[in-house]
Amino acid sequence: GAGVSQTPSNKVTEKGKYVELRCDPISGHTALYWYRQSLGQGPEFLIYFQGTGAADDSGLPNDRFFAVRPEGSVSTLKIQRTERGDSAVYLCASSLVVTDTQYFGPGTRLTVL
Amino acid sequence: KQEVTQIPAALSVPEGENLVLNCSFTDSAIYNLQWFRQDPGKGLTSLLLIQSSQREQTSGRLNASLDKSSGRSTLYIAASQPGDSATYLCAGAWMDSSYKLIFGSGTRLLVRP
Numbered sequence: 001g002a003g004v005s006q007t008p009s010n011k012v013t014e015k016g017k018y019v020e021l022r023c024d025p026i027s028g029h030t031a032l033y034w035y036r037q038s039l040g041q042g043p044e045f046l047i048y049f050q051g052t053g054a055a056d057d058s059g060l061p062n063d064r065f066f067a068v069r070p071e072g073s074v075s076t077l078k079i080q081r082t083e084r085g086d087s088a089v090y091l092c093a094s095s096l097v098v099t100d101t102q103y104f105g106p107g108t109r110l111t112v113l
Numbered sequence: 114k115q116e117v118t119q120i121p122a123a124l125s126v127p128e129g130e131n132l133v134l135n136c137s138f139t140d141s142a143i144y145n146l147q148w149f150r151q152d153p154g155k156g157l158t159s160l161l162l163i164q165s166s167q168r169e170q171t172s173g174r175l176n177a178s179l180d181k182s183s184g185r186s187t188l189y190i191a192a193s194q195p196g197d198s199a200t201y202l203c204a205g206a207w208m209d210s211s212y213k214l215i216f217g218s219g220t221r222l223l224v225r226p
Contacts, residue, residue, distance in 0.1 A: 042216030
């Protein structure tokens with residue numbers, strides 16, 4: 001079946017611009033996670049949704065970052081006033097229930113010039 | 114605060130060798146531990162998930178173990194092949210951290226023909 005998909009695969013933007021990153025989880029998965037991975041490091045947690053609600057957003061670095069999952073399926077990560085330090089690969093994962101295996105998408109590589 | 118560590122950061126072995134990758138974690142109240150493979154420029158592929166009630170899991174040439182009391186997990190790869198070359202990441206989930214995955218920095222494996 002279809003796995004987790006993320007669009008776009010690559011995004012280049014200028015400092016100060018607004019970006020949206022999209023995640024389509026595996027159908028029927030209730031839990032959805034966003035992580036961020038810098039070069040040579042393991043992914044770091046950003047936010048987790050259970051259904052439509054953000055169950056844990058403790059990993060969001062500041063209020064420029066926001067994520068939604070309005071219908072409990074697709075999620076969008078929104079970054080305002082991008083900074084060069086936001087450059088990273090943004091990974092999305094989903095799981096059937098929160099305690100189950102997390103399946104990852106291919107990621108969106110964000111480059112802020 | 115839970116932390117996950119992987120040593121060494123890189124490993125090079127000749128084809129056919131059996132090898133062990135190490136993962137350590139700081140909180141023995143771990144709920145589950147997951148091993149992933151990441152190829153360059155790609156997302157994460159789930160290899161094995163071990164629940165806290167289990168001691169090991171096997172899939173093909175891979176065997177993962179979990180020892181909560183010592184805070185260690187190992188991934189054993191039998192009869193390594195050049196196609197096994199990738200970065201291997203372990204990640205732990207804890208109930209008091211919303212089951213979000215906390216990753217190590219990974220071990221970059223090269224299997225030489």
